[in-house]
Amino acid sequence: MWGDSFAPANPPRFALDELIGWQIGPEIEYQAEPLGGLLALLGGLYEDKVGAIAARRGLAAYSSVLEDQFAYVPNDIVVPGILEVGDVADIAAALSPRPLLIESFVDGRNRVVEEAGLRERFAQAFQSYGEALSQLRVRSESQEPSLTRWLAQELK
Numbered sequence: 001m002w003g004d005s006f007a008p009a010n011p012p013r014f015a016l017d018e019l020i021g022w023q024i025g026p027e028i029e030y031q032a033e034p035l036g037g038l039l040a041l042l043g044g045l046y047e048d049k050v051g052a053i054a055a056r057r058g059l060a061a062y063s064s065v066l067e068d069q070f071a072y073v074p075n076d077i078v079v080p081g082i083l084e085v086g087d088v089a090d091i092a093a094a095l096s097p098r099p100l101l102i103e104s105f106v107d108g109r110n111r112v113v114e115e116a117g118l119r120e121r122f123a124q125a126f127q128s129y130g131e132a133l134s135q136l137r138v139r140s141e142s143q144e145p146s147l148t149r150w151l152a153q154e155l156k
Contacts, residue, residue: 034059
């Protein structure tokens with residue numbers, strides 16, 4: 001299963017301000033569209049026949065939406081009550097030992113989370129994969145193998 005977003009992310013050091021009298025520009029603020037990655041994770045969670053899951057530009061954590069007073073995510077990714085039972089990392093952990101690629105996930109302000117931050121947010125998934133850790137890849141940018149090549153390799 002492959003879930004992706006082609007929406008551009010905001011730059012990491014981009015100052016996102018929402019002040020009275022604030023003027024737009026010179027840079028454009030982009031809203032995230034992380035639904036594809038989220039649906040791939042949820043699809044893998046509920047469908048046992050899925051052999052591998054690749055997700056790009058999904059939401060790194062629902063809790064990241066709560067870290068600031070403004071969020072740049074659409075309403076269609078909101079799962080009512082999800083934080084009462086878990087977060088995105090919990091979904092990823094439940095997919096063990098199936099092959100899983102998490103790539104370029106964004107925070108609540110639509111900024112790509114650096115690899116160290118992704119590894120921290122997905123610590124529970126790393127722990128859950130344990131001996132099958134080679135089946136889990138978490139990276140902050142496109143690398144080799146590309147997402148499509150990785151998925152093709154895993155489904156052979």
